[in-house]
Amino acid sequence: MKKEILQRLEREIRACKKYAETAIMRAREGKTDLAISLLDIANIAKTCAGQAHEELWDISQGDLTGEEFDIFAEAEILGHLTRKAYKEIQKGRK
Numbered sequence: 001m002k003k004e005i006l007q008r009l010e011r012e013i014r015a016c017k018k019y020a021e022t023a024i025m026r027a028r029e030g031k032t033d034l035a036i037s038l039l040d041i042a043n044i045a046k047t048c049a050g051q052a053h054e055e056l057w058d059i060s061q062g063d064l065t066g067e068e069f070d071i072f073a074e075a076e077i078l079g080h081l082t083r084k085a086y087k088e089i090q091k092g093r094k
Contacts, residue, residue, distance in 0.1 A: 005056045010071055012049035016042050016078045020085045027088035035092065039085045046078045 019042035027035035053075040056068070064072055 002056070002059050005052055005059060006068060006071060009049055009052035009056055009075055012045045012052060013071070013074055013078065016045035016049055017081060018042075019045060020078075020081045023085040024088045027085065027092045030092060032089060032092045035085070035089050039082065039089060042082050042085060046082055049075045049078055 019038045023035045023038035023042060026032075026038060053072060056064075056072060060068070
């Protein structure tokens with residue numbers, strides 16, 4: 001069970017990063033509508049990562065290996081990346 005949750009968390013982290021980073025690039029290119037759509041997908045992945053993050057914490061009761069903790073911590077910074085994408089989109093709208 002723990003392994004499946006960890007795999008889901010990793011998958012959602014990758015998806016969030018991919019779509020948020022692509023949203024930033026598209027916003028900088030002036031493709032605001034596309035950037036917004038990509039950010040929406042990134043936010044869905046962030047939400048799913050947050051759910052997996054909580055499940056992992058509950059099932060492990062905080063007892064994580066170093067590698068698991070690194071993945072766990074990475075999920076906690078996804079909000080920063082999506083906020084960065086949002087700010088780039090806002091710049092593009094001015």
